[in-house]
Amino acid sequence: MTASSPAVARPRNLMVSLAARGFVKIGVLPVLVLVALVVFASMSDNFLTVENIHSALRQNSYIVIATLGQFIVLLTGGFDLSIGAVTALVSVSTAMAMVAQAESSSPLTAVLVGIAVGMLVGMGCGLVNALGIASLNINPFIMTLATASAFSGLALMLTSGVPVAGLPVEFSDWLGFNKIFGIGVPIWIAALAAAGLWVLLTLTRPGRHIYSVGSSPKAARLSGISEFRTLLLAYVAAGGLAAIGSVLLTARIETGEANLGASLPLQTIAAAVIGGVSLRGGSGRVIDAVLGAVFIGIVANGMNLAQINSYYQMIVTGAVLALAVVADRLRSRLAVAVYAGKV
Amino acid sequence: MTEPVLRVRGLTKKYPGVTALDQVDFDLRRGEVHVLFGENGAGKSTLISIVSGAQRPDGGTIEAGGRAVELSGVAAARALGISAVFQEFSLMPTMTVAENLVMGSEPGRFGFVDRRRIRRLARERLDEFGFRIAPDRLVETLSRAEQQMVEIAKAFRPELSVLILDEPTASLTDEEAERLFALVEEARGRGIGIIYITHRMAEIRRLADRVTVLRDGRLVTTVPGDTPDEQLINLMTGRVVEDLYPELPVPGTDVVLAARGLTTFDGSVRNASFELRAGEIVGFAGLMGSGKSAAARACFGLERVDSGTVTIAGQDLTGAKPAAVMKSGVVYLPSDRKQEGLFLERPLRETVTLPWLRRAPMSTGPLLRPGRERAVAGDMLRRMQLSPADPERPAASYSGGNQQKGLLGRALLGECTTYLLDEPTVGVDVGARVTIYERIVALARAGSAVLVVSSELPEILHLCHRVYVFSHGQITAELTGADINEEMILRHMMHWGEPAAKDIA
Ligand SMILES: Nc1ncnc2c1ncn2[C@@H]1O[C@H](COP(=O)(O)OP(=O)(O)OP(=O)(O)O)[C@@H](O)[C@H]1O
Ligand SMILES: [Mg+2]
Numbered sequence: 001m002t003a004s005s006p007a008v009a010r011p012r013n014l015m016v017s018l019a020a021r022g023f024v025k026i027g028v029l030p031v032l033v034l035v036a037l038v039v040f041a042s043m044s045d046n047f048l049t050v051e052n053i054h055s056a057l058r059q060n061s062y063i064v065i066a067t068l069g070q071f072i073v074l075l076t077g078g079f080d081l082s083i084g085a086v087t088a089l090v091s092v093s094t095a096m097a098m099v100a101q102a103e104s105s106s107p108l109t110a111v112l113v114g115i116a117v118g119m120l121v122g123m124g125c126g127l128v129n130a131l132g133i134a135s136l137n138i139n140p141f142i143m144t145l146a147t148a149s150a151f152s153g154l155a156l157m158l159t160s161g162v163p164v165a166g167l168p169v170e171f172s173d174w175l176g177f178n179k180i181f182g183i184g185v186p187i188w189i190a191a192l193a194a195a196g197l198w199v200l201l202t203l204t205r206p207g208r209h210i211y212s213v214g215s216s217p218k219a220a221r222l223s224g225i226s227e228f229r230t231l232l233l234a235y236v237a238a239g240g241l242a243a244i245g246s247v248l249l250t251a252r253i254e255t256g257e258a259n260l261g262a263s264l265p266l267q268t269i270a271a272a273v274i275g276g277v278s279l280r281g282g283s284g285r286v287i288d289a290v291l292g293a294v295f296i297g298i299v300a301n302g303m304n305l306a307q308i309n310s311y312y313q314m315i316v317t318g319a320v321l322a323l324a325v326v327a328d329r330l331r332s333r334l335a336v337a338v339y340a341g342k343v
Numbered sequence: 344m345t346e347p348v349l350r351v352r353g354l355t356k357k358y359p360g361v362t363a364l365d366q367v368d369f370d371l372r373r374g375e376v377h378v379l380f381g382e383n384g385a386g387k388s389t390l391i392s393i394v395s396g397a398q399r400p401d402g403g404t405i406e407a408g409g410r411a412v413e414l415s416g417v418a419a420a421r422a423l424g425i426s427a428v429f430q431e432f433s434l435m436p437t438m439t440v441a442e443n444l445v446m447g448s449e450p451g452r453f454g455f456v457d458r459r460r461i462r463r464l465a466r467e468r469l470d471e472f473g474f475r476i477a478p479d480r481l482v483e484t485l486s487r488a489e490q491q492m493v494e495i496a497k498a499f500r501p502e503l504s505v506l507i508l509d510e511p512t513a514s515l516t517d518e519e520a521e522r523l524f525a526l527v528e529e530a531r532g533r534g535i536g537i538i539y540i541t542h543r544m545a546e547i548r549r550l551a552d553r554v555t556v557l558r559d560g561r562l563v564t565t566v567p568g569d570t571p572d573e574q575l576i577n578l579m580t581g582r583v584v585e586d587l588y589p590e591l592p593v594p595g596t597d598v599v600l601a602a603r604g605l606t607t608f609d610g611s612v613r614n615a616s617f618e619l620r621a622g623e624i625v626g627f628a629g630l631m632g633s634g635k636s637a638a639a640r641a642c643f644g645l646e647r648v649d650s651g652t653v654t655i656a657g658q659d660l661t662g663a664k665p666a667a668v669m670k671s672g673v674v675y676l677p678s679d680r681k682q683e684g685l686f687l688e689r690p691l692r693e694t695v696t697l698p699w700l701r702r703a704p705m706s707t708g709p710l711l712r713p714g715r716e717r718a719v720a721g722d723m724l725r726r727m728q729l730s731p732a733d734p735e736r737p738a739a740s741y742s743g744g745n746q747q748k749g750l751l752g753r754a755l756l757g758e759c760t761t762y763l764l765d766e767p768t769v770g771v772d773v774g775a776r777v778t779i780y781e782r783i784v785a786l787a788r789a790g791s792a793v794l795v796v797s798s799e800l801p802e803i804l805h806l807c808h809r810v811y812v813f814s815h816g817q818i819t820a821e822l823t824g825a826d827i828n829e830e831m832i833l834r835h836m837m838h839w840g841e842p843a844a845k846d847i848a
Contacts, residue, residue, distance in 0.1 A: 204709045205700050212697055215686040222645070222675060222683050223698040224666040283688050 029275060029291050032320075032327075033298065040302030047305055054184065060297030061190035062245045062252075063267055064290055068197050069241030070268035071289035072234045075201075077214045077281025078133060078140035080235070083242050083268055085151035086125045087261030090246035092155045094118030095164035095256020098171060107168040114171070118247045119240060125151055126239020127232070134231035148265070155258040164256030175251035186248045193241060198286040206233055215282030270321040271296050296320075346409055348373050348504050348536040349394065349425075354403035356389050356560075358740070361731065363389040365560045366403070371505060371536040376527060376550045378568070379540045381557035381579055382772045383744025384730045387540045388430050390557070391507045394538070395427035396420030408504070424504030428494045428511055430540075430743045430770065431681060434482045441465035441478035444497050468496050473522055487514045487679045488631040488798075495523065499530070506530055507538045510743070512546065513769050514678065516630045516798040518836075524549060542744070542772050543799075544572045580774040587773070588805035589781050592788040595622035599761050599792040600642060600673070601654045608647035611637035613816040615651075619761060619792035624783065626803040627796040628832050629813030636678060638813065639763045639796050643675040644668050655761065669698065672760035676750060676767055678796070684750045685738040692720035692734035695753045719756070727752040728775055743770040748779070755782060762786060765796045780806060800829060814838045 040047045066083055073080045098114030105113075125147065132143040178185045201207035209230045212220040217227055242264075250256055275292025277284030299320060303313045349371040356364040364386045371377050379387045392398045394405065396414035405412055407423050414420045420427075434443045444465045465478040474492040482490060491514055498506060508527070512520040527537060527550060539550060547554060551568030556578045563578050601618040612634040619625050627635035640646045642653050648662045655671045665675070677683035686694050696716050700706055704715040720734040727748040729741070738746060747770050754762060767783070768776050783806065786793050797803055803810055810827050812820040812835035820835035 203711050203713070205706060205711060206709065208693065208697065208700060208711065211689060212686055212693065215689050216682075218683045219677075219686060219694070220697070222643075222665055222677055224669040225697070226664075226666060278688075282686065 029288075029295060032274070033291070033295050036295065036298050036302060040298070040306065043302070044305040047302060052301070052305070054187075056297055056301035057187050057294075058184040059301065060294060061184070061186040062249045063264070063271065063297060064190045064293040065193050065241055065245035065248070066261070066264050067268040067271040067289050067293040068193055068286070069238035069245075070265075071272050071277055071284065071286070072197070072201075072210065072241075073140070073238045074269070074272055074277050074279065075210050075214045075281060075284060076231055076234045077217070078231070078234070079144055079269070080129065080238050081141065081144040081265045082125065082129060082148035082151055083144075083238065084261035084264040085148040085155070086122055086239055086242040087246040087249070087264055088258050089125065089151045089155040089158075090118045090122045090243045091250045091260045092158050092164060092256045092258050093121045094247055094250055095167055096158065098168060099164060099166050102166075102168050107170040110168050111171045111174070114167075115247055118250075119243045122239040122241075122243025122246065123236050124239070125242075126236040129239070130232045130235035133235065134228045152258070159256065159258045161258060163258075165254075167250075167254055167256075172251050172254045175248055176254070177252075186252070189244065189248060193244060194286055194290050197237075200237075201286060206230070210234055211282055213281075266321075267296060267317075268293070270317070273325060274321065346373075347371055347406075348408060350406040351390075351394065352404045352406075354390065354393060354405070355401050356386075356393060356398070357401050360733075362560050364393075364400070367557070367560070367562045369555055369562070370565075371538060372552075373536055374531050374534045375552040376531055376537045376539050376568075378547050378551040378554045379538060379557065380547070380554050380575060381563075382730075382774055383748065383770070384742040385557040385579075385772075386560040387557060388509055388742060389560075391427060391509055391538055391540065392429070394420070394505075395425055395429075395507055397427070397429070421500075424502050425507070426498045426500055426503055426505070427507035428491075428498045428509060430509040430513075432490050432494055434490060434493060434497075436481070436483035438482060439478065440469075440476055440480050440482060440485070440493055443482055443493060444468055444478070446497075468499075472496050472499075472526060486631065486636075488516075488519065491515060492519070495526075499526070503530070503535050505536045505538070509540045510542070510770055511539075512541065512543065514631075514766065514798065516836075517800060517833075518630050520546075542770065542776075544575070544773070547572075547575065576773055579772070587777055587780065587801075589784045591624065591784060591806075591808060592622060594624075594787070594808045595620055595790065597621040599656060600794075602638070602642060603652050603654075605638065605641055605651035605653065606649045607634075607637055607641050608649045611646065611816055612641060615813075615816075615818050617811050617818065617821075619794055621760070621792055622787050622790050623808045624787050624793045624795060624806055626807035626810040626827075627794065627813060628798075628800070628803045628810055629836055631798070633813040633836070634816040635796050635811075635813040636765055637816075639675070639765055639794060642668070643673065643763055645675075673763065674698070674754045674757040674759045674761070675763040676754045676765055678765040678769065680746055680750050680769075685746060687739040688737055690735045691724070691738045691741065691749050692717060694738050695720045695723055695734065695749060695756065698753065699756055723752040723756050724749060727755075728778055744772055744775065747771050748775060751779060751782075755786070760791055762791060762793045763796075764794060766798065767795060768797075768799070768802065800832065803827070803832065804829065812836055812838075 046052050070080055070083055094114045094117055097117035098110050101113040102110035129144055129147055132138045133140050175185055180188055201210065209225050212225060213227050213230045221227060246260065249260060271292035272289050273279065274295060275288035277288055299316065300313065303316065347370040351367065351369040354364050354367045367390060379390065381387055393400045396417045396419050405414060412423060441462045445461050462478050469476055469478065474496060476489055476492060491511065495511060511523060515523065531537060541547065553565055553568055554570060554575060555565045556563040558579065558581065597620060598618045599621050603616050605615045606613050615638050627639060629635040637646050641648055644663050644665045652659060652661045655668065655673060658671055660668055660671065696705060696719060700711065705712060705719060717734060721732065724732040724734055729745045729748050741749065751767055768779055771779060783793055795802060795806060804827060807827065810822045810832065811818050812822065812832055814836055819838040822831055
C-alpha cells in the first residue's frame with residue numbers, strides 16, 4: 001500500500017520542500033551559476049571585479065551567439081554539428097574578401113564587403129544543411145556531420161592552412177575592441193541577437209511554426225504548416241548566427257582562421273542542454289539557451305583566473321555537461337512529485 | 344459473496360489545480376466486468392493508472408487478493424496479475440509487433456534473444472485473438488485500430504487476475520469490437536476481474552455486471568449493470584440529457600467536393616467516387632481498413648493518389664498538399680489525436696490556433712497578438728466545454744476526451760466550407776457528444792459540407808443525410824433516407840467485390 005492517509009504524504013521539512021519547489025521552478029542553472037560564482041570568487045580576488053565580469057561576458061558573447069543558432073535547430077528536433085566548420089569557413093572567407101577589397105577601396109567598403117560575404121557564406125552553409133535535411137530527408141545528425149567535414153575542408157583548402165592576415169585595422173577597432181556606452185560591441189550584438197530571436201520565436205508565425213514542427217512534424221503538416229520552409233528558416237538562421245559570431249571573433253583575433261570554432265558543436269549543444277532546452281525538440285526558451293552559454297563562459301573564465309591548466313578545463317567542461325544532464329533529469333522527476341503535490 | 348480481487352479505499356490523486364481523484368472507494372470481484380463510467384476528466388483513467396501501477400496515489404489503500412499491496416510500478420502490478428490497456432498506447436513505435444508482444448519477458452538463451460521463437464509466440468498470440476496482423480510489422484506502420492489490437496493481445500497474459508481496459512473499442516468497428524467482447528466474456532468465465540472504461544451505452548448493456556459512476560473525481564455510486572441508460576447518464580452528468588441527436592437541416596445541392604475514380608497508391612482505396620454538397624452531412628461507414636478513412640485522407644492530401652481526381656470548389660486538387668487543400672476552405676480532423684493532432688508538450692492553445700494564426704484578430708502581418716490568441720483559444724475551449732478550460736496547460740495534461748474536444752474545437756475555429764471529420768467523438772462522453780452533434784448540425788445549417796467518417800453506427804444512422812459504405816477499399820453502396828438503416832449498412836459493409844449498382848461512378 002501507499003501512504004495510508006493523505007496527511008502522511010505531506011512534506012515533513014518546509015526548507016527541503018521550498019528548495020525542491022524552487023529547483024523545479026527555475027531549474028538547475030541558477031544554482032550552478034551561484035555555485036560557480038562563489039567558488040571562483042573565493043579562488044581569485046579578480047573574479048568579481050567589474051573589469052573581469054565585462055571581459056568574461058565579452059569573451060562569452062561569441063558562444064552565446066553560436067548557441068542561439070544551435071538552439072533554433074534543436075527546437076526543430078535537429079542538430080547542427082557543422083556550426084564550428086561554418087564558423088571557420090566564414091572567418092576565412094570574410095578575411096579573404098576584406099583583404100582583396102582593401103587593395104582597391106576604402107577600409108569601410110572593404111569591411112562591409114567582407115561582412116556581407118561572410119554572412120552570405122554562413123547562410124549558404126545553412127541552406128545546404130536545410131536542403132539535405134528538409135528535401136532529401138537526411139538525418140540532421142548525419143547531414144551536418146557530413147557538411148562539417150566538407151566546410152572545414154573547404155576552409156583549409158582556401159587558405160592552405162595559413163591564417164589570413166592583413167585585415168584593415170578598422171575592422172578590429174570597430175567590431176573587436178570598440179565599446180559603446182562602456183560595453184563591448186560583441187556583447188551588444190549578442191544581446192541584440194538574443195532579443196531578435198526572442199521576438200521571432202514568441203511573437204511571429206514562423207517562430208510558432210518552428211516550435212510546432214519540433215513538437216510533432218505530422219501534426220504540423222496536418223495544420224497546413226510547411227515543414228520544408230520551417231526547417232529552411234531554422235537552418236539558414238543558424239548559419240547566419242554562426243556567421244555573426246564568426247565575424248566578431250575574426251575581428252577580435254585580427255586574422256581569418258581555418259581552425260576557428262572546432263569546439264563549438266559540443267559547447268553549443270552543452271550550453272543549450274544545460275540551459276534546459278529539450279533535445280527532442282519543441283520546447284525551450286531563448287533565455288535558457290543564453291544562460292546555459294553564459295554559465296559555460298563563467299566556468300571557463302573562472303578556471304583561467306584560477307590558472308587551472310587548460311587540459312583540466314576540458315575535463316571539467318565535460319563533467320559539468322554530464323552533471324547538468326543528470327541534474328535536469330532529477331528535476332523532471334522532482335517535478336512529477338511536486339506536480340503530484342508530494343513535496 | 345466472493346472475496347474481491349481488488350479493493351480500493353479512499354484513493355486520492357492531485358494534480359496542480361485539479362483533484363483528479365478524491366477519496367474513491369472501489370471493489371472488483373472475481374469474474375465480473377465492472378464498468379467505470381463518467382464524464383471526460385472525471386478521473387477514470389487516473390484511477391486505473393494507479394491500480395495498474397503506472398502512477399502513485401497521494402493517499403488511500405489498495406488491496407489485491409486480500410492483502411494490502413504497494414504498487415511501485417507497472418512491473419509490480421503485473422507480478423500480481425494486474426494488466427492494463429491504456430487509453431494512450433504504450434507500444435514502442437520503432438519495434439515490431441512481435442517484439443512488443445513479448446516485451447519484458449523475451450524468450451532467449453544465454454542473454455541472446457531468440458528471434459524465431461519470439462515471432463512464433465507472437466503469431467500464436469495474435470491467432471488466438473483472430474487478429475490478422477503480421478508479427479514483423481513495425482508498430483509505427485500500424486493504424487490506431489491495429490495498435491489497439493496489439494495492445495489488447497499484449498495485456499492478455501496467462502497468469503492474469505485483473506484485466507483493465509480503458510476505452511478499448513474507441514477505434515474499433517462493431518465487427519472487431521464483437522471479437523473483443525467475446526474475449527472479455529471468456530476472461531470473465533475464467534474468473535478474471537475486468538475493469539472496463541467506456542462511453543458507449545451499448546457496451547454497458549452488453550458487458551457490465553456492475554457500473555461505478557465517477558463525477559469530478561468523486562465516487563457517485565456503484566449500481567448493477569442493468570441500470571437504465573437514462574439513469575446512468577443522469578448519475579454521470581447530474582442532469583437529464585434529452586435527445587442525443589439533433590434534427591437535420593434540409594441539405595443544399597451545390598457540390599463542394601467531388602472525387603472521381605479515386606485510387607490510392609497503396610490500394611487502400613480503389614475506384615471510389617463520392618461527393619459532398621453544401622449544407623449536407625455525409626457519412627463514411629465501413630470496417631477497419633475498408634478505406635473509409637483513407638478516402639478522406641486522400642482528399643486532404645495525406646495519401647498518395649494513383650489515379651482519379653479530387654475536385655474542391657471547382658478546382659482540381661488531386662494530390663495537393665494539406666496546406667493547399669486548406670487554402671480552399673477544407674479542414675481535416677485526424678482520428679489519431681496523439682500522433683497527428685496534438686502538440687503534447689506545448690500549451691493546448693498552440694494546438695488550437697496553429698492553423699488559423701493568419702486570421703484577423705490573432706496576427707497583424709507576421710506578428711502574433713498573444714492576448715487575442717489567448718482569448719480566441721480560451722473562448723473555443725469554453726464553448727467545447729473542456730474541463731479545465733485553461734488554454735495554457737500542456738495538451739498532454741488533458742484527459743483523452745477533453746483532448747478530443749480541443750481538437751474538434753480547432754477544426755470548428757476554421758470557419759471553413761468543408762469539414763472532413765475522422766472519428767469526431769472518439770472518447771467523448773455522452774453529455775459532451777450532444778454539444779458536438781449540435782455543432783456539426785449547425786455547420787451544415789450554415790451551409791458547410793460535413794463528412795463524418797465513423798465506426799460508430801449510431802452516428803452514421805442519426806447524423807447523416809447520405810452515407811457511403813466502404814468495403815475492401817471500394818464503395819459498395821450509397822444510401823439516403825430510409826435506406827440508412829442498420830441492416831443495409833451492415834450488409835454492404837461485409838460486401839465483397841464490385842461496387843453495387845447504386846454507386847455513382
Ligand atoms: N498529467 C496530468 N497533469 C495534470 N492534470 C492531469 C494529468 N492527467 C490527468 N489530469 C487531470 O486529471 C483529471 C482526470 O483525468 P482522467 O484522465 O483520469 O479523466 P478520464 O475520466 O479518464 O476522462 P476521459 O473520459 O476524457 O478519458 C482531468 O481533470 C485531467 O485534466
Ligand atoms: Mg480517460
